[in-house]
Amino acid sequence: MKITPESASIGFIGLGVMGRSMAANLMKTGYQLHVHTRTRDKGQALIEAGAQWHDSPASLARVCDAIITIVGMPEDVESVYLGKDGLIANSRPRTLLIDMTTSSPALAKRIFETGQEKELACLDAPVSGGDIGARNAKLSIMVGGEEDAFNTALPLFETMGANCVRQGPAGSGQHTKMANQIAIASGMLGVCEAMAYAKQAGLDQETVLKSIGSGAAGSWSLSNLAPRMIAGDFAPGFYVKHFIKDLRIAIESAKDLGLEAPGLELAIRMYEKLAAEGGENLGTQALYRLYQG
Incomplete structure (x- = not known):
């Protein structure tokens, strides 16, 4: 799958201090964005700018070609990805799933292995650069996962960051x-x-x-x-x-x-x-x- 603004619908889950700016930069590039966060008010500016709101990760997963998450804690990552209403259970085959939360390397490996069973490409891609880096699309992005998935995701990473490096297999980003x-x-x-x-x-x-x-x-x-x-x-x-x-x-x-x-x-x-x-x-x-x- 080729990721371009014309060819792909992008999901984004988690619109906190970092996520709001990262999602906004994707929209500025022209991507059609589908968004979900626990507090809808945090996504209001993006919704008013044209992003489509979803009430659950499952609803978002059913219509997206690639999904980016940046949530709070490892338990949030586990729920969003591995829960019965989560991304892995509800995404279409060959969907690209990118977790940019700072989370557990062991959890990243488990998500990757579970995703493989459903023909999903999963990357762990935590970031560094804080609110300034997120706002200015200058984040450093550290990626773990298969090289083909990394290459597919690279246009998205380059929209949000200035230093995107694949570190190795699943868990290496974390x-x-x-x-x-x-x-x-x-x-x-x-x-x-x-x-x-x-x-x-x-x-x-x-x-x-x-x-x-x-x-x-x-x-x-x-x-x-x-x-x-x-x-x-x-x-x-x-x-x-x-x-x-x-x-x-x-x-x-x-x-x-x-x-x-x-x-x-x-x-x-x-x-x-x-x-x-x-x-x-x-x-x-x-x-x-x-x-x-």
Whole structure:
């Protein structure tokens, strides 16, 4: 199957902070979109722009050639794909199913194997880049699954992202995202501590950023989230509660692989403390609040 705006109907399930922008970019490219989310209001702008609303994943699955999902938790992924009213039970043969949620590598493999039994092509394709990357179609997309399915999906990925890489067989996309989240988690501690140190030393934090942001300390988090920390802007580009979910998956996966990850373990303790203090619905940069005394 060739995926073009003229030849394919695309389903999109999950219209949160990331999903809304990703779906909007598909519509801007000309794809006919069918949408579903638990709260219809989140899809209202897309519906008004021409997307067709469906009351259930099953209804959407029956009319789409390719379906993209980006939902909250692994249990949501399992329900959407493997439930009796889910995508695998209701999609037509040869439908392309793409889960872009950050979820469990083991679950991604199970979805792939179950999909094969129904002649469905399934990819795990989690993303990185936050709300800015989603809005600007600059996401990094990490893909696990068969090469033919990846090549079929590539036009969709290129509409939403700027760096789309097949990492290997089913589950590989999720394993890559775990590596990504581990790097971010430990790095975020460093960004917060650097900004707290600069303030405590009596320096202008924005001026400090001009020096360290372009040197060896430079990172996406330093460039994009440190300015938000300084401004006291803790609005979510990516929710703390979802990051904690990701880090828990990463810890379990690391244990399964026999890998010690002390930086990851410290980061999740810090984020769980932030959530316990009422920060679960803030953005990940809100970790800086723990350093403000």
